[in-house]
Structure formats: C-alpha cells, structure tokens
Amino acid sequence: MKILSDIAIKVEENRRLDPVDALNLMRHADLLFLADLAGKVRCRRHPEPVVTFVSDRNINYTNVCVSGCRFCAFYRPPGHPDAYVLDEETLRGKIEETLALGGTQVLLQGGMNPDLKLDDYLSMLRFIKSNFPIHIHGFSPPEIVFIAEQNELSIEAVIRRFIEAGLGSIPGGGAEILCDDIRSRIAPGKCNAGQWLDVMRTAHRLGLWTTATMMFGHVETERHIVDHLEKIRSLQDETGGFTAFIPWTFQPANTQIDVPTAGAAQYLRVLAVSRIFLDNIDNIQASWVTQGEKIAQVALAFGANDFGSTMIEENVVAAAGVRFRLPRSEIVRLIEDAGYAARQRDCFYRAIQSAA
Amino acid sequence: MTTWSSDANKTHKYLTIIMMMNFNQYSAPTDSKLPEIRKKAENGIRLDPVDGLALYESSDIIGIGTIADAVRRKRHGKKAFFVYNQHINYTNVCKNRCRFCAFARDKGEDGAFTLTPEDVAERLKSRADEPIREIHMVGGINPELSFDYYLELLATIRFLRPLATIKAFTAVEIDHLARIAGLSLDDTLDHLMRAGLSMVPGGGAEVMSRRVHDALFPEKIDGDRWLEVTEAIHRSGLVSNATMLYGHMETKEERIDHLVRLRDLQDRTGGFSAFIPLAFHSRNTGLSHIARTTAFDDLKTIAIARLMLDNFDHIKAYWVMIGEKLAQVALSFGADDLDGTIIEEKITHMAGAQSATGLSRAGIREMITGAGYIPVERDSFYSPVPDGDMI
Numbered sequence: 079m080k081i082l083s084d085i086a087i088k089v090e091e092n093r094r095l096d097p098v099d100a101l102n103l104m105r106h107a108d109l110l111f112l113a114d115l116a117g118k119v120r121c122r123r124h125p126e127p128v129v130t131f132v133s134d135r136n137i138n139y140t141n142v143c144v145s146g147c148r149f150c151a152f153y154r155p156p157g158h159p160d161a162y163v164l165d166e167e168t169l170r171g172k173i174e175e176t177l178a179l180g181g182t183q184v185l186l187q188g189g190m191n192p193d194l195k196l197d198d199y200l201s202m203l204r205f206i207k208s209n210f211p212i213h214i215h216g217f218s219p220p221e222i223v224f225i226a227e228q229n230e231l232s233i234e235a236v237i238r239r240f241i242e243a244g245l246g247s248i249p250g251g252g253a254e255i256l257c258d259d260i261r262s263r264i265a266p267g268k269c270n271a272g273q274w275l276d277v278m279r280t281a282h283r284l285g286l287w288t289t290a291t292m293m294f295g296h297v298e299t300e301r302h303i304v305d306h307l308e309k310i311r312s313l314q315d316e317t318g319g320f321t322a323f324i325p326w327t328f329q330p331a332n333t334q335i336d337v338p339t340a341g342a343a344q345y346l347r348v349l350a351v352s353r354i355f356l357d358n359i360d361n362i363q364a365s366w367v368t369q370g371e372k373i374a375q376v377a378l379a380f381g382a383n384d385f386g387s388t389m390i391e392e393n394v395v396a397a398a399g400v401r402f403r404l405p406r407s408e409i410v411r412l413i414e415d416a417g418y419a420a421r422q423r424d425c426f427y428r429a430i431q432s433a434a
Numbered sequence: 435m436t437t438w439s440s441d442a443n444k445t446h447k448y449l450t451i452i453m454m455m456n457f458n459q460y461s462a463p464t465d466s467k468l469p470e471i472r473k474k475a476e477n478g479i480r481l482d483p484v485d486g487l488a489l490y491e492s493s494d495i496i497g498i499g500t501i502a503d504a505v506r507r508k509r510h511g512k513k514a515f516f517v518y519n520q521h522i523n524y525t526n527v528c529k530n531r532c533r534f535c536a537f538a539r540d541k542g543e544d545g546a547f548t549l550t551p552e553d554v555a556e557r558l559k560s561r562a563d564e565p566i567r568e569i570h571m572v573g574g575i576n577p578e579l580s581f582d583y584y585l586e587l588l589a590t591i592r593f594l595r596p597l598a599t600i601k602a603f604t605a606v607e608i609d610h611l612a613r614i615a616g617l618s619l620d621d622t623l624d625h626l627m628r629a630g631l632s633m634v635p636g637g638g639a640e641v642m643s644r645r646v647h648d649a650l651f652p653e654k655i656d657g658d659r660w661l662e663v664t665e666a667i668h669r670s671g672l673v674s675n676a677t678m679l680y681g682h683m684e685t686k687e688e689r690i691d692h693l694v695r696l697r698d699l700q701d702r703t704g705g706f707s708a709f710i711p712l713a714f715h716s717r718n719t720g721l722s723h724i725a726r727t728t729a730f731d732d733l734k735t736i737a738i739a740r741l742m743l744d745n746f747d748h749i750k751a752y753w754v755m756i757g758e759k760l761a762q763v764a765l766s767f768g769a770d771d772l773d774g775t776i777i778e779e780k781i782t783h784m785a786g787a788q789s790a791t792g793l794s795r796a797g798i799r800e801m802i803t804g805a806g807y808i809p810v811e812r813d814s815f816y817s818p819v820p821d822g823d824m825i
Contacts, residue, residue: 117496341804342759343763416730
C-alpha cells in the first residue's frame with residue numbers, strides 16, 4: 079500500500095508524521111509493520127540495548143472521589159462504609175517498606191475528596207519529605223484542578239505550594255482521552271482536556287517533569303487516539319517537559335462501561351503508533367499492570383523502552399479485577415530474555431548506580 | 435516468487451522498503467543471519483537445523499515473525515481457524531507419573547478420578563444444545579481400564595454426537611491400548627476406528643530427546659516409539675497432530691531436533707495436520723522451580739515451527755497454554771489456528787495456567803478480527819463450517 083510505504087520513508091528520513099499518517103497507520107498497517115517501524119524509531123532514540131524500570135509503590139491516599147468516572151472500580155463516594163483517608167502512621171509504614179525494598183519513589187494519587195483541605199495535602203507532602211529520602215511523584219491533573227477549585231486558587235498557585243512542600247514530579251494520569259466529547263461520556267466529573275493540558279503546561283513551566291498517559295479501548299475511535307497523541311506532541315514541542323508516555327487499555331470489569339476488554343493486538347498497535355508519532359518524547363512505557371508480563375515483554379519489540387514500575391502496591395487496576403504481580407527479579411529476567419540489559423532508573427530516567 | 439499470494443507480496447514489499455532504510459548507524463536488533471533465512475523461506479528452500487538454531491539465538495522477534503507471517507500467508511492468506519470443541523479427560527490415574535505433570539494421580543490417591551462411559555454421556559448431554567464439532571478426549575495410562583472400556587467410550591460419544599469428530603487417545607495411549615488388547619498397532623487402530631475414532635491428538639511426544647526422556651518421563655514411551663506409533667496411525671488412514679512440550683530442561687538443539695524428526699516423518703506419511711507447541715506450566719509439578727516461558731520464547735517457538743515445518747499445514751497457538759492475549763498476537767507470528775472454544779480444560783489449569791477455562795465463539799472471533807485476520811470456524815479437518823449451524 080503506497081500510503082504505508084510513504085509513511086515508512088518519512089520515518090526513515092526522520093520527518094515528522096502528521097495526524098493523517100498516524101490515522102492511516104492505525105487503520106491499515108499490519109501489526110508487524112508497525113512493530114518494525116516503532117522498533118527502528120526506538121533504536122534511533124535509544125541506541126543502547128537497555129530497558130529501564132523504576133522501583134516504587136502506588137499510594138492512594140484516599141479512595142473518596144466525587145468524580146464518578148464510569149470506568150473506575152476503585153473510588154467510593156463520600157460517606158461510603160469503605161471510604162478511607164490514609165493517616166500518617168499508615169503512610170509511614172508504606173514508605174518504610176518501599177525504601178526497604180529498594181524503592182526510590184512513591185506515586186501519590188487519590189480521589190477527588192471534598193473533605194480534604196489544601197493544608198492536608200501540604201502536610202502529607204511535608205510529612206513524607208521531612209521523614210524519608212524518597213521522591214514524590216504525585217497528584218495527577220484532575221486532582222490539581224479539583225484542589226485549585228476547592229480552595230479558590232489558580233492551578234499555578236496550587237502547584238507552587240506543592241513544590242514548596244516537596245512534590246517532585248506529576249504523573250500523567252487522568253488524561254484518559256484528551257477529547258471533551260469522549261470525556262463527557264466516560265468521565266464527566268473530571269477536568270476537561272484543556273485543563274489537563276494546562277496543568278501540565280504550568281507544571282513544566284515551573285520546572286516539574288511530568289509523564290503523560292492515555293487510556294483507550296472504551297468508547298473512543300482511532301481519530302480520538304490520534305487527536306490525543308497530537309495534543310501531547312504539541313505541548314511537548316512547547317515545553318519539553320514530558321519524560322514519558324504511557325498508553326494503557328481500559329479494564330471494564332466492575333465498571334459502568336460495558337465493552338469487551340481491548341485485545342493485546344490493539345494495545346501493541348497503539349503502543350507502536352505512539353512511539354512512531356511522538357518524535358519528541360524519549361520514553362515509552364510498557365504496561366504490565368494492564369497487559370500481564372507476556373504482552374509487556376512483547377511491547378519491548380513494539381517501541382517501549384521502559385518496563386514501568388515494580389509496583390509494590392497497586393489498587394486501581396486491581397479493583398477492576400486485573401491483578402498481575404511481578405517481582406523485580408522477574409522484570410529483570412523478562413528484559414534480559416528479550417535481549418536487553420535491565421537498568422533500574424529514578425523518576426527522571428537516570429540510571430541508579432547501585433541497581434542490579 | 436511468482437507463486438506468492440498478493441498478501442505475501444505486499445508484506446515482502448514493506449519488508450524491502452524497511453530493509454532499504456538506512457538505520458545501520460543504530461543498533462537495531464537485527465540478526466545478520468535473518469536475511470539469508472528469509473531468502474530461503476521465500477524461495478521454499480527447506481531450513482536446516484543450523485538455521486533453526488540461529489533463529490532461536492536471535493532476539494529480533496519482529497524480523498523472525500515477519501518471515502513466518504509471510505510463509506503463513508502463502509498457505510492460508512489471512513484466515514485464522516478455530517473449532518467449537520469439547521474436552522473430555524476420562525481419567526487422571528496414570529502409571530507414568532511424568533515429572534512435568536500436575537494432572538496425574540495414583541490409583542486411590544486424593545483427587546484421582548475415572549469417568550465411566552455413563553459419566554462421559556452425562557457430560558455430552560449437558561452440552562447437547564451446543565454446536566460442538568469435535569470431541570477431544572485424552573487421559574492417563576490407567577492400568578485398571580480394559581480395552582473394551584475405551585471402545586465403549588468411543589461408542590458412547592459416537593451415539594450421542596454422531597456428527598462430531600472424535601479426536602482421541604494420544605500415541606502414548608494407543609501404544610498402551612495395543613498392549614492391553616494384545617493386538618498389533620494396526621489391528622488396534624482398526625478396532626478403535628470401527629468404534630468411532632476419527633482423529634488422533636498430538637500429545638505425548640514431549641521432547642524427543644533421550645536425555646529429557648530419561649530425566650522427566652522415563653515410564654512413558656520414548657521418541658522413537660512415539661514416531662513408530664504415529665507412523666502406524668497415519669498408515670491406518672487417520673490424521674494426527676504433533677506437539678512439543680517446551681520450557682522445562684530441554685535445550686534449543688533438542689527442540690530443533692524434535693521439529694526435524696517430525697518433519698522427516700511428515701515427509702514419509704503426510705499424516706500430520708497441525709503442530710502445537712505446548713508451553714510448560716510448572717506449578718504443582720515436580721519441576722515447580724522452573725519459571726514460566728517468556729512471551730519471546732513462545733512467539734519464537736511458534737514462528738520457528740512455522741518455518742522449520744514446511745510440510746505442516748497448520749501451526750496452532752493454543753491459548754490455554756500461552757494465554758488469550760499472546761495467542762492473539764501469535765497469529766502474526768506464523769500461527770493460523772487458535773484451537774477451540776474449550777470448556778473444562780483441566781490438564782494445564784491444574785499446572786497453574788492463568789488463561790480462562792473457556793472462550794466463547796464470539797470471543798474467539800473477536801480475538802481473530804482484532805488481530806487483523808479473518809475468523810474461520812472449522813471442523814477437525816479444517817473445512818469451514820457454516821456460521822451458527824447447529825449439529
């Protein structure tokens with residue numbers, strides 16, 4: 079197909095693909111054609127045969143959330159018997175355990191809990207930073223927008239206060255699909271696409287690195303996926319502040335969206351197109367949490383150069399009935415089996431020297 | 435080249451374009467032997483064992499997969515097959531007690547079972563309203579059972595499922611049946627066929643290496659005997675499958691040797707239908723320290739089987755073994771068949787398989803379509819069956 083060979087030549091010449099190219103790849107290219115292109119782009123960007131991973135734990139400081147996203151099996155409404163907010167002692171225990179297991183960061187994320195005040199977040203950050211030598215990767219854009227609105231502050235003011243209190247970087251969660259027609263259908267209570275991008279733009283301007291994600295396999299079409307990638311790429315052109323892009327598939331169990339789980343082929347296609355299209359983002363992460371270790375390993379041949387996290391604790395995907403477990407030794411084995419050297423990294427994708 | 439289908443040509447064209455790209459200054463994981471092997475595969479030149487090993491040595495699964503996919507498309511285009519089947523394991527009592535097995539029990543041991551022909555009838559009746567095309571039946575080597583028992587099992591199935599193909603008894607069981615019947619292999623098979631046997635599954639070959647046989651399954655017939663029995667099966671006019679249990683203690687050389695021995699027999703008889711690589715599952719076995727096979731190994735094994743076994747029509751990605759997700763991906767790495775919509779799979783799940791115990795017809799169709807292939811529901815002999823037809 080000429081359209082596809084033209085795209086292959088563009089990639090070869092290191093010319094930027096436009097959204098129509100990405101759409102054509104999504105629609106017409108064979109799985110292995112995508113893998114081949116993605117693999118080559120990955121090698122150009124990361125000539126060393128190395129795959130990185132990070133050791134961290136997800137800490138969900140609260141499961142109370144007023145967002146009511148239809149794809150979420152984790153949240154509880156305020157006043158629900160299972161609702162919780164973690165206290166300092168629980169936090170302490172979780173972080174001590176993380177450090178003991180060689181962890182270097184915590185991913186701090188919670189629901190949009192109306193009972194928490196700005197000071198609650200600030201004291202949580204200060205508590206962690208004053209007690210532990212650990213990086214805090216925390217508060218996805220929907221939380222920051224929510225906290226700003228609750229406290230009648232600007233997004234910038236909230237991020238500034240968080241940085242002062244110890245926030246080290248912002249995770250790219252809550253992006254879902256950055257198109258408001260999709261967001262209004264699956265996550266009507268969550269910040270809109272413009273706000274999500276605005277949080278990231280502001281964070282980058284204030285010197286924070288962030289990641290970006292995409293959750294697909296629900297009600298979106300290929301067009302929305304490409305639109306999402308285009309928005310991420312444009313912002314990256316502007317700020318350069320994204321360290322990594324992490325696509326994953328929606329997990330339908332225990333949620334209110336009745337669609338079949340996206341297959342591995344769709345996941346790998348989107349992953350490969352992400353690598354090919356996002357020519358300004360260094361790292362593409364495989365998602366073993368949603369795909370399992372077999373497809374996560376295959377993802378290394380589809381453009382991914384990072385295996386994500388050892389994920390000492392994970393609650394949100396597990397709530398949707400998907401519980402893959404992967405010890406660090408297994409992550410290393412899978413990376414090496416795929417022909418790469420395994421290297422533990424920090425939040426900024428720098429190698430950690432002591433790592434095995 | 436002129437005999438290639440347009441699909442294969444298209445793939446080849448992409449490949450050529452990609453190969454022409456000047457990525458040489460980067461450390462792309464390409465293998466220097468792949469172009470030569472690709473050329474051989476394209477021209478229908480048989481790969482030798484050294485080629486097979488070179489493929490295993492390479493980490494370039496996309497390069498290997500692309501060659502295997504082209505060969506697969508030459509044979510089957512974009513069709514991917516599945517069968518609506520029912521599995522029956524009639525007994526788990528087994529005197530062989532292979533070290534890699536989590537299914538077998540000794541007589542009288544907790545969890546030991548043997549189905550009577552009436553039990554089997556109940557299982558068939560419980561799914562009487564389903565359009566099942568194939569009954570897949572295998573079991574342990576249970577010395578208590580008489581030859582008549584086996585004949586009765588077949589007769590029961592034939593009576594209740596007259597239009598389904600009975601695919602039953604691996605070469606290991608058939609060897610045992612000949613012994614207890616006191617008959618030659620040919621006569622034994624003749625009796626079984628008269629009672630309803632129409633096809634033979636591929637189990638029991640494991641890895642045809644003397645070393646592995648002696649270490650893991652010394653009580654079971656060895657590779658030479660397995661081939662001898664299979665040759666008799668083919669001589670009787672029955673079609674059979676072949677398997678390889680991999681991911682335990684075997685070397686890559688032993689795997690390739692296994693494939694070559696299957697290929698040699700197929701040259702003589704033409705009686706093999708499908709090859710099915712079986713990824714070893716260690717939980718609850720005597721080898722539980724062995725880690726699960728990796729996806730790279732699973733995909734390479736499928737692709738290498740497609741390339742080495744140039745005289746086999748079908749390569750199966752058995753989703754029970756490698757999971758639904760990887761089986762879907764395997765369709766692009768040389769596999770053309772996903773086996774069945776199995777319910778009640780026991781043998782692999784007792785060894786800790788994480789796949790579902792059954793897939794629906796719609797589910798399996800969706801898997802195939804989602805991978806970019808065309809689903810074809812087949813009978814045991816790969817003839818397409820009309821969609822939704824009840825038998």
